[in-house]
Amino acid sequence: MADIDRSLVRSLPLFANMADADLDRLLARATMRRVPAGEAVFEQGQKATQFFLLLHGRLKVTQVTSEGQQIIVRVVNPGDLFGFAPALQRDDYPGTPTAAAESVVMCWPNEVWGSIVEQNPQLAVNAMKTIGQRLQEAHTRIREMSTEEVERRVAHAVLRLMDQAGRREAEGVRIDFPLSRQDVAEMTATTLHTVSRIFSAWESQGIVKGGRQKLLVRDRKRLESLAEGLADKD
Amino acid sequence: MADIDRSLVRSLPLFANMADADLDRLLARATMRRVPAGEAVFEQGQKATQFFLLLHGRLKVTQVTSEGQQIIVRVVNPGDLFGFAPALQRDDYPGTPTAAAESVVMCWPNEVWGSIVEQNPQLAVNAMKTIGQRLQEAHTRIREMSTEEVERRVAHAVLRLMDQAGRREAEGVRIDFPLSRQDVAEMTATTLHTVSRIFSAWESQGIVKGGRQKLLVRDRKRLESLAEGLADKD
């Protein structure tokens, strides 16, 4: 198996204060894998044998209920760790990460985790920070879902997507991966119908510009004030 | 300051595989604090200078929105770590833990965290596991809030409370701390009115027995089938 170059991951905050030698040792145990759009890296409930790092692309992590309803738990961006069940002492994966766009992931076998932590506590500290942020996000989302009405939640979700996956363009900021109305609905606990209606309304006000699995934000300010709940109706 | 006895915490899973000497060293740096019912251990947004362990009692962790609405993020049970902002590299506390019943907490200064992790990676691993479970719980809650209607969510919340704070009694299982309808409402993203109505209905079916800040579950099976969404109306 081909060696993986250090430069691929050197810039990631996760490995910020890790010595070159340690990093090389870590990379030596990793494998790379290409995931075509629409395909899952692993399935919810599967036995967890590896943990992962997203190098390139974008993943949507979904969970399904026993009734078959689906929700999007989070979006994985390049540089993020995911599927680190071993760190959490779980033996199965709690969700399914599906490639929204063609992606490249790095994989390590479970056993590596222990030795990493032993040899390089700093990495463990970084990983913990990451999980902490994720917990924070989850609580934010719970708070939003509890107290805000649909339009505000959608505004918040779009703002978050802008920060995570925004790319400047002539007319505004584009969400840089295929994102359907259904996806947004599953992120905000509503239905695609409602999302569609909201986007239509926003589009007629010049706040966003939609399209098939596309979204472009033209007026971030307006979106922010909607998210704050300042009803600027007109 | 009086020494803290090792036996107080020895049985906690958090310290499971920690040597006596290490544990003693840890306890030497801790202080104890009594928190009367209704009082907060610290306030949301305050600068994080310490992290904590609940020894005895029960805490409700709340967050308030900018509009002043409140939600209960989680319940802290004896043996749980809380307020570990340092581990998450945060410099303020994201929520407010309030004593539901008179409580006793152990406190460490922030700086201790780093040295703990260095000296005893196993503890860091345990802490990570804890945070992982918490993340898991948060996602479960998000899923419930997204896909389930109010009565099911309340049923789930009550079942969770039973597992965390249930005490067997002659008539059933009692939730072992003062819990108002308002509290349940803030856990399930609804209003105290709706919770009150639901409890009344359940009480008339003999599933639970209510009271002022009290709750006793008489028929767990029925509650579970409600939580599963098996509409057993009659």
Place this chain on the structure above:
DNA sequence: GCTTGTCCTTGCGGCAGCGCAAGTTGGGTG
């Protein structure tokens, strides 16, 4: 260029659950 499938839009009716408001109960306090 036509077909096919997926994604999106929009109107309409219904209802779960919220908000208001008025009453009741129970526990603690002087």
Place this chain on the structure above:
DNA sequence: CACCCAACTTGCGCTGCCGCAAGGACAAGC
């Protein structure tokens, strides 16, 4: 023991959002 206040109950009207359903638009494949 009487008072008071916080917690709880319950009826009623309203509405935000869902669910259904029908139709339109875009992209890919043949």
